[in-house]
Amino acid sequence: ELMRLAEAQPMPPLDMSRLQMDAPGQGRQNDPVAWLQAVHNAESQLEQQTNRLDNLELMQQYGAAAWRAHLAQLEGMAGQLDKEHDQVKARIEAVNKKRKYEQLEAAKKLRSFENDWLEAVQKNRAIEAAIARVHAEHAALKVAAS
Numbered sequence: 001e002l003m004r005l006a007e008a009q010p011m012p013p014l015d016m017s018r019l020q021m022d023a024p025g026q027g028r029q030n031d032p033v034a035w036l037q038a039v040h041n042a043e044s045q046l047e048q049q050t051n052r053l054d055n056l057e058l059m060q061q062y063g064a065a066a067w068r069a070h071l072a073q074l075e076g077m078a079g080q081l082d083k084e085h086d087q088v089k090a091r092i093e094a095v096n097k098k099r100k101y102e103q104l105e106a107a108k109k110l111r112s113f114e115n116d117w118l119e120a121v122q123k124n125r126a127i128e129a130a131i132a133r134v135h136a137e138h139a140a141l142k143v144a145a146s
Contacts (some may be wrong), residue, residue: 021045 004011021042024034 019045 022038023029024031024038028034
């Protein structure tokens, strides 16, 4: 079968001859072996039909209950999966809330650091302006003294 697939050959047609219950052909009407084969084929067909009827009776008797049990099992599994889904969603929500809180706290710190930096820059500018005034006064005093 794998070789057939590898060679991309089409699937051979189903052999339905074993499912037919024909008498031996014209040339084999008097052949006891041919009649034995026909009888064995008929017996196997009868057994197959008996098995099919037994299976249908079992399905009618137990099929609905089996499907209800299977459905109950599937519903239980679905309920369990819903619980797990809700738990995962809750964990994700908790992580997102924690992350948001941490980001808000970090934003406060960043604003505080930015304000500190701006104050330091303003102080430095004021100091630079004062130094420039002192240098200018010093230069003016030097010129006045000379």
